[in-house]
Amino acid sequence: MAATDDVRWWGVNDWTDLDLVRAELAAGADPNYGAFIFEKPLHAAADRGSPEVVAELARLVDDVDAEREGRTALWMAVFEGRADNARALVSAGADPWRPMMAGWSPGRLSLVGPAPDLFSPSPEAGLSAAEAAAVAEAERLIPALGDFYYDGLGLACVAELSAAEATARLEAVPADGVDIDELYEDSWNKPDAELIVGVTDVPGGCVIIQPWGYTPSTRGLLECVSPGTVCYSMYANPKGGSSGDIARDGTVITAWEPYSAYTVPVDAPAEEILAAYLYSNHPVAFCCAGAGLHLNDAGPIIGSDRWLKLPERDWWT
Known part of the structure; x- marks a missing residue:
């Protein structure tokens, strides 16, 4: 049966409500088609429903x-x-x-x-050494960063680049005379606030932060x-969630957004699918891990001991 305009399900916002789902089915809803934006009902229930509705x-x-x-x-449920x-x-x-999703x-x-024993015994080979190392780092990094407020944060994680090298590439100068505490409290009315960034050396490279903006x-x-390395960036927009770009060797190569079971690209390579799963709902850790930065705490993300002023230019293009 093909999906048609009169297929119901549009009223189902709660896929944990078995009575509601049964009422829709009794009224003619197709169990194979017609959930939100052509989502399959079973996929919707697996993602955010109850076991009773799934069954x-x-x-x-x-x-x-x-x-x-x-x-x-x-796959959605997992x-x-x-x-x-x-x-x-x-x-x-x-x-x-x-088999699906690049072997995952x-x-x-x-x-x-x-x-890990959800479907044991496993007929498949275990993780590769690289995959096991990625899992171990996620298990270390996420709790090391801990929970902290990062709405409004702009962040760039740069692999194998020192803070001094980043400063030189940006042609930045020390932010002498700038009251950083005031910027934390109220950056909206401060001139040049978008040009002030912090940069800190961390294991594996450096981080560039702006706790109040997107620069x-x-x-x-x-x-x-x-240039010559990779950089993972993000901006935690208080009005629209976190998103960012990945740049390699001087070129922005891809955009990313917080991954859900729906937004992982179907043609993504295996290592990207693994990273999306490991760092789902942890965008700061995702950026750190993507650039190979091994932070021991969130200190360099929350603040900096080296504040810089960028030259005035169009940083958007």
Whole structure:
């Protein structure tokens, strides 16, 4: 059956409400089609529903392993940490070891998460040495950074570049006479606030911060600091969430945004899928890890002992 304009589901905002889902089904909703923006109902339930709703839909769909953008409902459940939903799908016949997403089947993805025995025993090989090292670093880095308020933060993580080298590339000068505490408290009414950044040496490179603005994530700054290396940037927009760019060797090569089970690109390489899973909901750690920076705490992200003033130019282009 093909999706049509009269397929229901548009009223289902709570995929944990079994009675509501059953009412929609009784009114003619197709269990295979028609959720939000052509989302499959089973994928929606696996992502943010209850095991009871997942089991109900899994019983009715034509194929419990039907894919949407290269991933099954079971893959969605694993990526979003919904172990109960994953178990419900497997009970309905979903295949944990179905190949997809650059070799990250739902089962293999679960091996690096909080429930590595979710689908044991595993018929697949374990993690490679590089994958195991990436998992170990995520398990170290995320708690090392801890929880801190970062709304409004602009951040650039630059691999294998010292703070002094970054300063020279940016043609920056010491921010003498600038009251940094005032900028933390109220940068909106301060002239040149967007030109003030902090830079700090850290293991693996340096970080450039602006706790009150987006300048470290601008194209002009990334093109200045990334020749011969890689830079991961972000801006935590208080009005729109975190996003940023990745620059390599002086060129901005890709944009990124906080990954969910839906937003991981279907053609992403295996290491990027792993990073997206490991650092979901941890954008600062994602940037640090992407640039290979091994911070021991959030100090260089929260503040700096070297404040600079950038030259006046169009840092956006």
